[in-house]
Amino acid sequence: MTQNCEMKLVGSTGSPFVTRVKYALKLKSIEYEYIEEDLCNKSELLLKSNPIYKRVPVLFHANEHPITESLVIIEYLDEIRPDIHPLLPSNPSERAQCRVLAYTFDDLFYPWTKEFMVTQEKERSEELKKLLIGGSLMLEEAFAKLSKGKAFFGGDDIGYMDIVVGGFLGWIKFYGIVFNFNVIEEDRNPRLAEWVKRMWSHEVARSVIPSHETHTKFRNMLISSMFPPLPVSP
Ligand SMILES: N[C@@H](CCC(=O)N[C@@H](CS)C(=O)NCC(=O)O)C(=O)O
CATH class of the missing domain: 3.40.30.10 (Glutaredoxin)
Structure with a gap:
């Protein structure tokens, strides 16, 4: 620091x-x-x-x-810092598409992932899995469109949408390990699955994605903040 x-x-x-x-x-x-x-x-x-x-x-x-x-x-x-590693596309229409996708991702995906992480109800958990799978298909389509056959959403290297989705890569891995649920799967999301591998081998991604232990602590903190212990006396 x-x-x-x-x-x-x-x-x-x-x-x-x-x-x-x-x-x-x-x-x-x-x-x-x-x-x-x-x-x-x-x-x-x-x-x-x-x-x-x-x-x-x-x-x-x-x-x-x-x-x-x-x-x-x-x-x-x-x-x-427009000169160093530009993140958003230079074309205004592509920039607009990225922004819409990012806002949609945050509006839908994030609440589903958060609820999935804390829900104790089996039925709701299955519903959320279906929603997340639907979301992953939407992302697969968006990847094909934005990457134009290149390695990242942003083209040859990490761009704006890679960061937007890439912020969640550690959590996606955590869900696979802890809940045995893969949001992104090779059969269902072939392009995204390759993208995930590329991101994990990118030195910047590896240096900023928190560890499994950090995710576990964060999840426990989230649960305790949502369900604080009741006071012993009324
Ligand atoms: N839309 C916000 C979401 C930020 C957000 O939800 N941050 C969470 C941590 S993941 C937070 O600070 N939560 C504390 C709270 O809601 O009290 C963003 O993109 O920055």
């Missing part, structure tokens, strides 16, 4: 949204200070900088207003 950086990231290791920002910072070779947030006991810094949602990530850049929302942060980093 570098002190006195003009860029600071407030995050919680394990959050896929924070991982996204780490990808973008690394790809753009931006030095930053990382400040770990305790989501069960939120700091004044987080409450002040994201007073409505109180969520990570939050990016501080010099004396500018803090920036929240991972997708907005990625675009901001792309705008201030």
Whole structure:
């Protein structure tokens, strides 16, 4: 961690949204200070900088207003460092398609993954698996369209959509190990399955994706924050 950086990231290791920002910072070779947030006991810094949602990530850049929302942060980093590893496509129509896909992914995929991780009901869990499989098919189609036969959503190297989905790669692996459920499968998602392998062998992805242990701790923290213990006396 570098002190006195003009860029600071407030995050919680394990959050896929924070991982996204780490990808973008690394790809753009931006030095930053990382400040770990305790989501069960939120700091004044987080409450002040994201007073409505109180969520990570939050990016501080010099004396500018803090920036929240991972997708907005990625675009901001792309705008201030357009010369190093551009993330969004240069064509406005392709840029718009990427943004729509990213917002759709966050609107649908994230709530399903989160609920799947905590639900105790077998029936709901099976329903969520079906939804996630449907989502993976949608992504498979999007990959074919955006990558244009190349290795990544972004073409020859990691781009915006690779980061958007790539933030979840550690979680996808976690689901396979812990729940024996593969969101992306070779038979069902041949292109995406290859993409997953390419991402895992990319040094930037490997350096920012949290460990299995971190995911386990994050999941336990999420469960305890959703179902806090009841007080002993009324
Ligand atoms: N749409 C936001 C989602 C961020 C988000 O949900 N962050 C979670 C961690 S994964 C959080 O801070 N949760 C704390 C809370 O909701 O109290 C983004 O893209 O940055």
